[in-house]
Amino acid sequence: MSDQLRELPDQPSLRYLKLEAKRRLSAGEFATLHQAQLAIAREHGLSSWTALKARIEAVAPTSHALTQVRWVTSRFGTADTPEWTPPDEDELRRHFDDHYLGLLPPDWLSALLGTVARQLREDLADVRAEPLRLRARIADLRVEAATEPGPPYRLRTLRLYSLETKVDDPRVAAPAARASGAVPGEVSAVAADAFGELGLAGLIVAGDSGGGSVWVTARGWADLGQGEVLLPEHRFPVYSITKLVTAVVVLRLVADGRVRLDDPANAHLRTVRLADDAVTVRELLTHSGGVDNPGELFADRVPELVSVTGPVAACGGSRGTFAYGHGEYALLGQLIADVTGTGYVEAATRMVLEPLGMSDSWFPRTWPATAAVIGHRLTDEGLFEGVPAQVSAVPAVGGLWTTAADLVRFGLAWSSLLPGPLAREALRPQADRDGLGGQVGLGWMLMPPKDVAGHPGAGSGFSASLIIRPGRVGTGGGRTWVVLTNRQVAVEPLNERLVLPLT
Template sequence: MSDQSRALPDRPSLRYLKLEAKRRLSAGEFATLHQAQLAIAREHGLSSWTALKEHIEAAGPASHALAQVRWVMSRFAAADTPEWTPPDEEELRRHFDDHYLSLVPPDTLTGMASSVAQRLREDLVDVRAEPLRLRARVADLRVEAATEADPPYRLSTLRLYPLETKVKDPRVAAPASRTSGAVPEEAAAVAAESFAELGLVGLIVAGASGDGSVWVTARGWANLDQDEVLLPDHRFPAYSITKLITAIAVLRLVADGRVRLDEPANAYLRTIRLADDAVTVRELLSHTGGVDNPASMFADRVPDLVSVTGPVAACGGPRGTFGYGHGGYALLGQLIADVTASRYEEAATRMVLEPLGMSNSWFPRSRPATRVVTGHRLTDEGVFERAPAQISIVPAAGGLWTTAADLVRFGHAWSSLLPDALAREALRPQAERDDSPGGQAGLGWGLVLPKDVAGHPGAGPGFSASLIVRPGLVSSGGGQTWVVFTNRQVLVEPVNERLALPIP
């Protein structure tokens, strides 16, 4: 143990000191982590690790956001114990503003915080605190928070999302970066931070401003084994974001008078029928038709749809209640094919991709090989390996391959393909979602109206994707769009939220 006194730097890092304690424990200098932390604290003239932590936090500006997050941590840290009593709504309203609780109702908030109780018992590290904002880490969670500008400084934003902590692959240590268009500084910063925090092989972040100009930043590798740098024009599978393409194609048929939203879908289906004759086109679009999902969604090639659903598609779910799934959109793809007398892929390309200039987007029948990224997965040893090279077996539910720029073009201009009234109807809530706090289902779109955002995620073997738009702006002819692609299956919605909903 060192007996020398040390001075803290001007901007001390608790994260660095904690890693230093672990390093000295691993080197055999101490028997326990507590002893190593205590020694480091005393070397810096403080009596305990807690005192050192408080001293470091006090060295920065007083942070109302930090104080409120500490309340959350202390209040919910014991939520997984029998004697714990949850806060009532009145108590929560003393710490969260009304707008936040309109987005995340008290019961949902309590459940969210309680689910991570064990993590909340650990120390905050990597703390970046300002008077009204906080960015930090606790255990394997990223914490982002903001408060009101005036007393009592209640939380107006609180985000907790998982980080990846076990990547040990040295090949991703120094990622290359490539850009196209005028990338905003904040987007470049989000891409750099997210690449490290989520443990990625490749990451693309893209967007468009109100005038439709597209920017793309790519970071990392398209194929790690071949040391192939990821470029802005590499193609990714969009997976379930494809459902938006399908929804707009159906709505174009509605606009042309060839399909009616509230007619039974079986009025238009010829090759495959629904077991429930009453399920409408609107219900299929809004995931309220109760259609069963395929047993599997991925394979080496796209089979005939009838071999996936059978000649009569089962409807075992409750009709009229939101239940996200792929089966309903499989039947919408067949509906498009039957009404247009062409394959779904051809009709969707003709009605959606081509009018929007999405020339680098298509629906392959097997895994494409040209200018596409390779999916990866992380082994238990923390090393990346190639993910299975499979594709969605239902083109209308998950078969689109595209570039970030093409998907931005879709997000920016999809409403131009429809009459204004029908575009507004697509963004009108059709059902309450059961998988997203404050979320609702439009026609294809997932909606969070209080945040004025709409979008759709996509994920499958080796890949993740996210599309978010501001519908209030898009429906009026302008707008903003954000796209995230990765070639590893991880949760990327928080990355896109940081772009679309920055903490003020």
Template sequence: MSDQSRALPDRPNLRYLKLEAKRRLSSGEFTTLHQAQLAIAREHGQSSWTALKEHIEGSHALAQMRWAISRFAPAGTPGWNPPDEEELRRHFDDRYLSLVPTDWVIRLFDTLTKRLREGLTDVRAEPLRLRARLGDLRVEAATESEPPYRLRQLRFYPLEGKADDPRVASPPTRDSGTVPAEAAAVAEHSFTELGLVGLLVAGATGDGPAWVTARGWANLDQGDALLPEHRFPAYSITKLITATTVLRLVADGRVQLDAPANTYLRTIRLADDAVTVRQLLSHAGGVDNPTSMFADRVPDLVSVTGPVAACGGTPGTYAYGHGEYAMLGQLITDVTGSRYEDVAARWVLEPLGMSTSWFPTEPPTTGVVTGHHLTDGGVFERVPAQVAVVPAAGGLWTTAADLVRFGTAWSSLLPDELAREALSPQAEFEGGDAGLGWGLVRPKDIAGHPGAGPGFSASLIIRPSTGQTWVVVTNRKVLVEPINERLALPLD
């Protein structure tokens, strides 16, 4: 091995250096290829072969991100103008801009101006990929594999508080079904990065069997490993069950989407007679939210809403909440003459084989996951279990596999035209549209719903064009949608 430092040529050739390493291995100068590559790297002033490779090839993803920072960080200063479509197309590929229109790109960076001025930290760059930190956000980026190396993926998501609890240092893993390698990798990485106690990641193609990977603990105090069959509160994902139940009433001709909801309500009425069933389904009814959503036991709905539910919002304008779905649950009860929970089970859960799903009236204690909270000191504490006071808005307890069953097969319960209408825009919100129960991000071919409450977070998304489904659940209240986006829209 030479101890002479060598300068790289102006345009170094990595292929030549690879061949040089193999030649020196064959000559007997080294016993392994790794030793030969390491020697060549050090001879050229780099600490490792990976560092040499990155030095030679550079990071196109990092270069594009630096362009974005230099271009958007001055936003709001005198003389600054946003890039036009032609300029953006020099840095983002056509597919990305078909998923995220140019005006969305500009609005996105406009929200990041302060962070962009702080610059990137914790940079881990590869030639075509980048992971870095931007203030309190994690950045992931990937470029095309060929010149001009435009960005084909770029996403930002919040970083969570660091967990210093030694009890989560070596999380166990339990699988059910054939878990894709990329899903297992996402689960492993997300568990540490988000600071979790337990994480369930599940999915299926439209016609394939469900798979589930469970990582961490169901109950940290007791050291109980999290299992794929553990049950948990789905919270607001319940709204998809409720919407499907209402749409079954529509399919049977017992309810009309554009009829006033008060046409069908008996026990509790809406203060506004003009609010329609369609508006309730799409969060555009203006119905007030309950003052509290969680309790130790499910109360009578009238004690939550009163005999006349207030409508302080603007009908026809999207405003996400729980009040509309409280009234849809009552509508189901009034039209059928049966409890909401019984109708939803009979018309949705049972036909789809969701045998481990139900609506408890008080927190269950057997076979369920315990919620946790991360203290300021980085230690996890148990969160007392509660149930949603409005079952139709957040009362479902379920398993990851059951949610996958719903995601892949819910539309089979409805006529095709009505299922398509459920996934059609009814009201617009920032970053997407509201369908009939579903949140829609049409450019990305994604529909879904999150759920979050005391000690838990969950996310269900589907790809309408293929029927693919992904589910993420954790027993800590954090933002989990980025995990699902990694599964549905991988950088690779």
């Protein structure tokens, strides 16, 4: 260590000095990270690392986003203690703009921030602060924030989401991204960040540029064990997103006058019937029929539904109350088969996949042999391993395999298969699904304050999501986003950054 004092540059970077401390520790110059940080602080004429941090923060350009986030951490860091009192609406409006509090009302915001009080007591780390934007880490949470452009610089966006287990698999160094279509530059950047932050083996992000133009970007591996690079045209199982296809088939039967939404479902069921004769088709579509889940959700080969549910499907739930599950859609698949006189797969292919040009989508009865990705899970040691190759046991619930481009086509054009009033009814809130503004339509999961509709899909080794902006979607095109991964993780943070960017 030199005895000569070092001067801080005009725009000092704490992140750079942290990396220097880690580099010097790795080189064996110091026994502990604390010793390395203390030495760097003293080289700059300061008594401690804390003093060095304070000096850098004092001379750094003002970040209004950082100031507001520090208010959040100090105000809500004790929210899990008995003596804490929540801020009232006036106090919150001094720190969050009206648009943000329109998306997330004050009482909900306080409740949500209170759930992460323990993490908010930790120090911010890996801070990348600009005057109006912030990206940082606090404990095991990623923090992203942006303020309005002028005084009083209230927060217009604040996101907190969990960071995934660190990946230590030497095989996962990602190859160059492969793309199809004109991928927006900001999407490529978001996908690159998410690949590492979510701890993924492979990631596909897809969407549209208006006018029906579809783009796809793929990053990582389709099969890490075999070194097979992930391509835009690889097929994924999208599991519960299949329910949207099932819902559109049922709505086409409604449009044709063969089924009515408020008919008792048993009026149309033959092979498998419901234990409760009063459950309606609308209640099945909105997960409010109280139908029990099938006993088997995954299998090596798709069985007959009656072998999974029995001839009479139990209805042990509370009818009329939303409870997300798979039983309702298993019975809708049987209803489609009974009404059309064909199998569910044949009806869904003829009534949805073919009219929308989804030529790379289908319902395999066993695991596909070609152009299919392999699911992965992350071990406690941070290594990837493959998961058993099983398909959905109930095609109407989770049997669809598709490409990202085909799924975007569905998101853009599903409403073209229905009369306008019926398509609007599908996106009309039918029931509350949580205490945070979430509602359910006919198949679609809705968040009306954010003008967002969509559906997730997840199974062993895979996650998927399809999101549309209903206010911007019509038969002539709109906005649609698709995320596909071959590791089961929560992809909501990625969805937020794609659909509701910071600026």
